[in-house]
Amino acid sequence: MNLGTSITKKNAAFRVGAVIIGIFAFIMLPTLFKSIGSTMFLATEIFIFAIFALGFNLLLGFTGIISFGHAAWFGLSSYAAALFQRHVTPDSTLIPLLFGILFTTLIGALVGKLIIKTRGIYFAYVTIAFSQLVLFIIIRWTKLTNGENGLGGIERKPLFKFIDIVPEFNYYIFVVIVFILVFILLNIIIKSPFGRVLQAIRENRTRAIFIGYNVRSYELTSYILSVFFTSVAGVLDLFLLKYAFPESMATTMSGEVIIMTLVGGMHNLTGPVLGAIIITFLKDFISSFTDRWMIFLGGIFVLFVMVFPEGIMGFFGKWGGNNPFKSLLPKRDKESES
Amino acid sequence: MSETTPKIALRSQNLKKHFGAIKAVDDVNFTLEEGTLHSIIGPNGAGKTTFFNCLTGKFPITEGKIFFEGKEIQNIPTYKLVRLGVCRSFQILNIFKKLTVVENVRIAIQARHPQRFNPFTKIDRKTSEEAEQILERIGLESFKNSVSQELSHGDQRLLEIGITIATAPKVLLLDEPAAGLSKQELQKLIPVINELRKTMSIVLIEHDIDMVLSLSDIISVMSFGKIIAEGCPEEIQNNEKVRKAYLGD
Amino acid sequence: MIVLSQVINGLILGTIYILMALGLSLIRGTMGILNFAHGVLFTLGAYFTVKVAMLTNFWVGIIIGPIFVGLVGMFIQRFFMRRLQGKHELFGLLLTFGMAYIIEDIIKIIWGVGGQPFNIPPSLSGFVNLGFLIYPTYRLFILGVTTFLLLALYIFLNKTKAGLIIKAGSRDLTMVSLLGIPVQKVFTLVFGLGTMLAGIAGALAAPMWGVQPTMGNKILIPCFVVICLGGMGSLIGAVVGGLIIGVAVSLAILIQPFFSDLIIYVIMATVLLVRPRGLFGEVGEAFE
Numbered sequence: 001m002n003l004g005t006s007i008t009k010k011n012a013a014f015r016v017g018a019v020i021i022g023i024f025a026f027i028m029l030p031t032l033f034k035s036i037g038s039t040m041f042l043a044t045e046i047f048i049f050a051i052f053a054l055g056f057n058l059l060l061g062f063t064g065i066i067s068f069g070h071a072a073w074f075g076l077s078s079y080a081a082a083l084f085q086r087h088v089t090p091d092s093t094l095i096p097l098l099f100g101i102l103f104t105t106l107i108g109a110l111v112g113k114l115i116i117k118t119r120g121i122y123f124a125y126v127t128i129a130f131s132q133l134v135l136f137i138i139i140r141w142t143k144l145t146n147g148e149n150g151l152g153g154i155e156r157k158p159l160f161k162f163i164d165i166v167p168e169f170n171y172y173i174f175v176v177i178v179f180i181l182v183f184i185l186l187n188i189i190i191k192s193p194f195g196r197v198l199q200a201i202r203e204n205r206t207r208a209i210f211i212g213y214n215v216r217s218y219e220l221t222s223y224i225l226s227v228f229f230t231s232v233a234g235v236l237d238l239f240l241l242k243y244a245f246p247e248s249m250a251t252t253m254s255g256e257v258i259i260m261t262l263v264g265g266m267h268n269l270t271g272p273v274l275g276a277i278i279i280t281f282l283k284d285f286i287s288s289f290t291d292r293w294m295i296f297l298g299g300i301f302v303l304f305v306m307v308f309p310e311g312i313m314g315f316f317g318k319w320g321g322n323n324p325f326k327s328l329l330p331k332r333d334k335e336s337e338s
Numbered sequence: 339m340s341e342t343t344p345k346i347a348l349r350s351q352n353l354k355k356h357f358g359a360i361k362a363v364d365d366v367n368f369t370l371e372e373g374t375l376h377s378i379i380g381p382n383g384a385g386k387t388t389f390f391n392c393l394t395g396k397f398p399i400t401e402g403k404i405f406f407e408g409k410e411i412q413n414i415p416t417y418k419l420v421r422l423g424v425c426r427s428f429q430i431l432n433i434f435k436k437l438t439v440v441e442n443v444r445i446a447i448q449a450r451h452p453q454r455f456n457p458f459t460k461i462d463r464k465t466s467e468e469a470e471q472i473l474e475r476i477g478l479e480s481f482k483n484s485v486s487q488e489l490s491h492g493d494q495r496l497l498e499i500g501i502t503i504a505t506a507p508k509v510l511l512l513d514e515p516a517a518g519l520s521k522q523e524l525q526k527l528i529p530v531i532n533e534l535r536k537t538m539s540i541v542l543i544e545h546d547i548d549m550v551l552s553l554s555d556i557i558s559v560m561s562f563g564k565i566i567a568e569g570c571p572e573e574i575q576n577n578e579k580v581r582k583a584y585l586g587d
Numbered sequence: 588m589i590v591l592s593q594v595i596n597g598l599i600l601g602t603i604y605i606l607m608a609l610g611l612s613l614i615r616g617t618m619g620i621l622n623f624a625h626g627v628l629f630t631l632g633a634y635f636t637v638k639v640a641m642l643t644n645f646w647v648g649i650i651i652g653p654i655f656v657g658l659v660g661m662f663i664q665r666f667f668m669r670r671l672q673g674k675h676e677l678f679g680l681l682l683t684f685g686m687a688y689i690i691e692d693i694i695k696i697i698w699g700v701g702g703q704p705f706n707i708p709p710s711l712s713g714f715v716n717l718g719f720l721i722y723p724t725y726r727l728f729i730l731g732v733t734t735f736l737l738l739a740l741y742i743f744l745n746k747t748k749a750g751l752i753i754k755a756g757s758r759d760l761t762m763v764s765l766l767g768i769p770v771q772k773v774f775t776l777v778f779g780l781g782t783m784l785a786g787i788a789g790a791l792a793a794p795m796w797g798v799q800p801t802m803g804n805k806i807l808i809p810c811f812v813v814i815c816l817g818g819m820g821s822l823i824g825a826v827v828g829g830l831i832i833g834v835a836v837s838l839a840i841l842i843q844p845f846f847s848d849l850i851i852y853v854i855m856a857t858v859l860l861v862r863p864r865g866l867f868g869e870v871g872e873a874f875e
Contacts, residue, residue, distance in 0.1 A: 194457040212420030212449035295692035301685020
């Protein structure tokens, strides 16, 4: 009954196992972090980036489209929520949060509609250009956004009367719950008929058109869903930092989310999460003794592209005999086989 | 456009496709009667595949009209044409290599279903059963859970046809389905095509002359973008022009 | 009069864009990848030129600097990209994306995050009276150099054997390899040439814009837009697109400085809406 390489039984069992281990890890992580001198803050950040990476990966890993400007949506949702709290509902966290997501998804949908007709490298051009446009507007509209200094004074208020997310640990748990919801939702999406079509498009776009799919509208939907999940991560990040920074939408951030997916492995859901944990940790660690994080980031890019293109999940998948992460591997293998 | 006794499934009228100065398809009037198997033969570069590409909306055409069941279709995007009932296979293998055999077919069936766009449902059993029926029709049911790139070349060819018929076409366009097949593999393919012709009209591009002569109701011969002869297999075999242009003797 | 001088400024800015966009186009056309490191190689061109000029003089610097950049490009192609041969094109993109980060930080580590002084020689400073306009000599020098380079490039691509191979390779790579030409060597050559063009652009722009580690980030986006406007895969498109964007940016400054950055995006959005394949782009390459 279960179809497709990426969804064999073995893999499903593996995934369930990962989720169970994960839940324990969620509770244990902050304690663990403290014992090695790290913080609850970092633990929360890891899950926010895991959401970001998962959302991004719906587009890259499951639809085969790469965006080099996804940080724009991450940052934009932060700003939208921040401005909403400052100017409209200063006593609420929930409403700015929802507004940030809704607003960003809407803008993302409009931009997506415009750029989805481009393909391949051309798409890379326009995603990066549009992310620069968003960044440019945020930086230049100083009256509203306080320019390069960012927007401060954001407060975390209780979600409802009885859900208090103000203390650090409570917020951590809140983020983890959202993360689990996102994970489950994405799991449903990639197993749904819709998700299968996305993977078919990734495998062979022309064929998908010739069996009667309006491929472009699938790609657009995938893009919009991806923006949606990205903006969820963005607003959560805002209420963690209590500050909206223009850096959150810089190209470096777009690069970071790409590398999270690349490091973890892009053709399943566990990969990006693993990547988010590794990269966030690494960044925190390296930034503690040098300003030159970018050279490490670039180095990881080169290392994984050259040596482990299938990511960590794929790398370990090799021993399992069942490697569902093949499709972006060297074309050479396929051709020599056929 | 008047519907005469033999119903017309697909028709092109003065169809032209030029690439710069090259007239790949030049003024082709082609008529596919319903329920027939109509082959197009011709030397390499005669414009056969380009003609298919025009019929299925892959290329915008330069001039002319295409009718499907009496309706003009030359401006309809490919994916909608497929839903109307015009579907093609490819000369170069074009399957979802990383997906399993049954998934390949299932994805194609799903394209006809209204639930295809719903990201929050599971795959329903009916679609999967339908997929298995199609696999039986093309004789691949024993490989249903294999990853399709692991199939033999001949079986991949059959799968290509399976994907195509899973879209439930009324008109099936087959582009060299026998390309690269061994004798035994060919013996598997021919009954499949014979089975399919009972339920749909077929246009077949093929180089294997024996296969074409034995299967076809009508044969059109293309050369340099034009149809130079048309008729039943015997007529074509005895046609002087065809011998010169194509059979080469 | 101010409009006229802005138009000339725009043409000069445009020629810098053209050098960059041509490099990007050549690389993409031949190797099928987008070189994200192009902006940072532009920066590297400026730094190399400044440093060589400090040791020798301006003229030596502006010739040797870009050649060094070309060598860096050839090194990247030879020892990194070549190993990606046969892999999905995505990996080429990711590689140059990562390289851009590395090179930018290396520049910061070696030369610091601050700016570098760069003085043009006395013979190029000062102004020229054009009769209708008094104009900075250095900018006219840029116009002259870039025009000469474009002509040279045109002749190279159309009249020399190596150039014809590159041109043929950007149309039909399989054919070139069938002719027994070592494709990977062509790639190294093209990548070297493309990055050298970026180096030249950086060297020329250095005295105008100031030399600092992030100077390349500012130019990469306009160049993407130049290619979008001109059309993917068209060298003439890169030239026309570059001039249009250059002039548009310069004229927009007259209205408000804010617009000079915004206009780039406005143009891009318009192109996507009205004519997604750009002015000279071929159908079917980047679109359905």
